[in-house]
Amino acid sequence: MAPVREGEYMIQTNGQSSARLNFQHFWVEECLGYLLHPNIPVSDNAKVADIATGTGIWPIAYSRRVPSTVQVDGFDITDDMFPPADWLPSNVSLRTLDILKPIPEELKGQYDVVCIRYFGVLIKNNKPDFVLRNLVDMLKPGGYIQWVEADIYNQRVVESARYTLSSPTTLEQHLQGWQKYLDSSELRYDWLKTLPDICKSIGMSEANLYIPEILPAYRFTASTLVLGAWEEMTYKCLDERPDEFLGTGSELREKIAGFRKEVDQGAGLDLDYYVTVARKWA
Ligand SMILES: C[S@@+](CC[C@H](N)C(=O)[O-])C[C@H]1O[C@@H](n2cnc3c(N)ncnc32)[C@H](O)[C@@H]1O
Numbered sequence: 001m002a003p004v005r006e007g008e009y010m011i012q013t014n015g016q017s018s019a020r021l022n023f024q025h026f027w028v029e030e031c032l033g034y035l036l037h038p039n040i041p042v043s044d045n046a047k048v049a050d051i052a053t054g055t056g057i058w059p060i061a062y063s064r065r066v067p068s069t070v071q072v073d074g075f076d077i078t079d080d081m082f083p084p085a086d087w088l089p090s091n092v093s094l095r096t097l098d099i100l101k102p103i104p105e106e107l108k109g110q111y112d113v114v115c116i117r118y119f120g121v122l123i124k125n126n127k128p129d130f131v132l133r134n135l136v137d138m139l140k141p142g143g144y145i146q147w148v149e150a151d152i153y154n155q156r157v158v159e160s161a162r163y164t165l166s167s168p169t170t171l172e173q174h175l176q177g178w179q180k181y182l183d184s185s186e187l188r189y190d191w192l193k194t195l196p197d198i199c200k201s202i203g204m205s206e207a208n209l210y211i212p213e214i215l216p217a218y219r220f221t222a223s224t225l226v227l228g229a230w231e232e233m234t235y236k237c238l239d240e241r242p243d244e245f246l247g248t249g250s251e252l253r254e255k256i257a258g259f260r261k262e263v264d265q266g267a268g269l270d271l272d273y274y275v276t277v278a279r280k281w282a
Helices: 015-032 055-064 129-138 170-184 191-200 216-238 251-263
Strands: 047-049 072-077 092-096 111-117 137-151 156-159 205-211 268-272 273-279
Touching: 015 055, 015 137, 015 216, 015 273, 047 055, 047 129, 047 273, 055 092, 111 129, 129 137, 129 191, 137 191, 156 170, 156 205, 170 251, 191 273, 205 251, 216 268, 251 268
Parallel strands: 047 072, 047 111, 072 092, 111 137
Antiparallel strands: 137 273, 156 268, 205 273
16 A cells, blocks of 8 residues: 555644644745735625635735635534634634545535646646546636646755764765655656646646746755755654554654754755646636
């Protein structure tokens, strides 16, 4: 059986995960320069959805940048990380939805914009088609999707001039095992580059890919976030199911402590962002 099972979210959904995701949110916005791509028009009475919303940070932050007449709805398979409903802005709602299942009738054709971010860990065999269809099902005719992902398969270690520890870094060596782990789980990220073509193949228009430049000064942030996610994965998956490439949970946690030292000394991780925007037929 593949190390990561079909439909399995490999990371935790607790308080620590919430803090990491919220930190990640601010970093992603800094890297992209926007929450919603400027080519996507949003009218004052628009309805916007965010799928696999996690802590709801995207709907909450976005609601502060648009008139309060714009309704922003977040959906996730679990409400573990949602803030209490009575703490949400008046134009934000959060509710549960499994995007790997067919969309309930009442949500079909309801939204002007549907966003999804960081869902790649659930896309097997380079096939985002089912999820894409579901997002499009939620759109009104002429509505837009925005799909944001970081390529966690093709991460690279960069050493700054001040780095003096072993080279290649143990972090770099770990990335080889990480890729094998993803390979054996059929979690390849090649589809990020072809997503606009997949959108066109189902009849969408204005399908474009945007790849923001990497900001070297944020490499520590990128590294801290990735190491945090790996650590959560050791508790969620490896403690129960040690892996031939990543070892046991405690073995990987010990390695992560070493990676943190390398990062402290001036090594960092680069990973590319891919933003696909596309429009549904009218
Ligand atoms: C990496 S987090 C991303 C959270 C958020 N999009 C962000 O960028 O901050 C992935 C989210 O997908 C959710 N998820 C996992 N499986 C799901 C499913 N089948 N349907 C909807 N959400 C799912 C997880 O609960 C988690 O909150």
